[in-house]
Amino acid sequence: MKYQHRYHAGNFGDVLKHVALVDLLTRLVQKDKPCFYLETHAGRGLYPLDRAATHEAALGALKVLAAEPGSAPLKAWARAVRQFSRDAAGQPVDYPGSPCLAQRLLRPQDRATFYEIAPAEAAALAANLGRDARLHVECGEGLHAMKAILPPRERRGLVLIDPAYEHQEQDLDAALLALRAGLERWSTGIYCLWYPIKEREALGRLRRAATGPGWPPTLAVEMCVYRDDTRVGLNGAGLLILNPPWQLDVSMREWVGELHGLLAVDRAARWSVEWLVPDA
Numbered sequence: 001m002k003y004q005h006r007y008h009a010g011n012f013g014d015v016l017k018h019v020a021l022v023d024l025l026t027r028l029v030q031k032d033k034p035c036f037y038l039e040t041h042a043g044r045g046l047y048p049l050d051r052a053a054t055h056e057a058a059l060g061a062l063k064v065l066a067a068e069p070g071s072a073p074l075k076a077w078a079r080a081v082r083q084f085s086r087d088a089a090g091q092p093v094d095y096p097g098s099p100c101l102a103q104r105l106l107r108p109q110d111r112a113t114f115y116e117i118a119p120a121e122a123a124a125l126a127a128n129l130g131r132d133a134r135l136h137v138e139c140g141e142g143l144h145a146m147k148a149i150l151p152p153r154e155r156r157g158l159v160l161i162d163p164a165y166e167h168q169e170q171d172l173d174a175a176l177l178a179l180r181a182g183l184e185r186w187s188t189g190i191y192c193l194w195y196p197i198k199e200r201e202a203l204g205r206l207r208r209a210a211t212g213p214g215w216p217p218t219l220a221v222e223m224c225v226y227r228d229d230t231r232v233g234l235n236g237a238g239l240l241i242l243n244p245p246w247q248l249d250v251s252m253r254e255w256v257g258e259l260h261g262l263l264a265v266d267r268a269a270r271w272s273v274e275w276l277v278p279d280a
Contacts, residue, residue, distance in 0.1 A: 219252070
């Protein structure tokens with residue numbers, strides 16, 4: 001069976017990714033110049049929190065929303081999520097994915113392109129985003145877009161890469177190749193790669209690839225809700241952020257620590273925000 005994100009929407013990995021997206025886009029739109037946002041694996045953008053889909057959200061997004069978080073990016077994410085549909089008790093009925101969050105954060109002068117390979121999901125995404133001249137939905141392989149549409153005319157912006165990881169090693173290799181292709185065409189762009197954390201040993205290759213010659217300043221952000229190598233399927237999630245904005249590391253140490261405190265199942269589980277390639 002193909003991966004279906006609706007059964008994982010709003011889990012801890014989603015929250016980590018989406019708060020990082022809010023933090024990154026908020027920084028980008030502070031300058032008057034327009035920016036461009038590219039998403040390579042967009043999904044449908046909005047996910048119903050029905051009985052089949054709420055278990056992971058209850059341990060992730062819904063738990064954070066109930067806690068009234070304190071750090072600014074977490075507050076901004078919570079505010080954005082609450083702008084979507086809610087029931088009579090004020091609880092979210094739908095959980096917004098990254099395309100819908102980006103739509104709320106981008107300004108009139110900004111632009112975004114969303115790639116989704118599954119035709120039904122791409123059609124649902126277009127319907128969920130509605131008619132918006134700033135946004136374009138493309139049904140196709142998003143990693144190929146790194147060669148096809150970069151650099152953007154805006155010359156500043158963000159690329160979010162979030163494969164399904166049905167085949168983890170192959171998907172990670174393909175994402176790293178796409179990152180290299182993107183950097184060759186747009187060396188100053190911000191790139192954010194989401195990845196699952198299952199076994200610690202498997203992450204060594206990723207870190208070695210991200211510290212090779214010519215690699216730009218890179219942050220590695222990881223948050224585990226279980227201790228390393230616990231046999232639960234998914235211990236944690238990580239983000240590789242290339243060319244991060246100024247002081248993003250400071251911001252992320254604050255809110256990732258707070259998020260971990262809210263969501264960690266095992267208090268021995270770890271979190272970290274570290275430079276793999278320091279900003280010169």
